[in-house]
Amino acid sequence: MSHVRTQGRLAETFARLRQDDTRTGLVTYITAGDPDLARTEGILRALDRGGADVIEVGVPFSDPLADGPVIQRATERALASGTTLAGVLDVIGRLRAELGPPIVLFSYVNPILRLGVVTFANYCREAGVDGVLVLDLPIEEADEFRALLASRGIDTILLLSPTTSDDRLRRAAALGSGFLYAISRLGVTGARDALADGAEEMVRRIRAVSSLPIALGFGISKPEHVREVGKWADAAVVGSALVSVIAEAGASGDVNARVEEYVRWLKS
Secondary structure, eight states, rough: OOOOOOOOHHHHHHHHHHOOEEETTEEEEEEETSOHHHHHHHHHHHHHTTTOOOEEEEOSSSSSOOHHHHHHHHHHHHOOOOOOOOHHHHHHHHGGGGOOOOOOEEEEHHHHHHOOOHHHHHHHHTTOOEEEETTTTTTGGGGHHHHHHHHOOOOOOEEEOOTTTTHHHHHHHHHOOOOEEEEEEESOOOOOOOOTTTTTHHHHHHHHHOOOOOOEEOOOOOOHHHHHTTTTEOOEEEEEOHHHEEEEEEETTHHHHHHHHHHHHHHH
């Protein structure tokens, strides 16, 4: 079933966040299919109830590069439960009408190539996906993919790191839409006690070349981190810390309540 798309759910969300400068946006990342796809549905509803501004749905992939141990283990559980890219898109399509926040699909290139790029783009449109972030798609090769998505009203979210050169930052600013995802440190993902020193500088460099909203991630796990990020960026991305909550609650009956409570706490 096709979802009627208002122009740019992501643009609307970030415009609203910019109008209300008392709060920082919260982008929540989960690995779809952990512990299984049926439970992912309940978790997505819990993220919405908890007040997530954007929901990032990770597609499990067997050879992740940037994911730290927490997300790697979640991916292993998801793959063991039989989760596929098509299965993830089915879940999003089923729930899209009842979920408020924009949904960003987070994948590696390989599962998309296996499905077929055009098939993937059509599937995303039908499911009501708002943005796609392909972790290992180089900016130099993103033009065609971006055009396919843009013609279907879907944003291409690009990932920027402290080592991204100014030239590539400019290219990303020109190519990306929806928001730019900045990672504040090198290495793999994982919750940390303190934010990376380079976070503020990273955001400043991006602001110099782009007016797109910036979501800053890597290592964020507490309300005070979210507040701190809000001094520079439009939104904070919470991934590993949330995936840990899901791992701990796992197959227990209260995973949805725990997820909702954690998101509310982050937003406090």
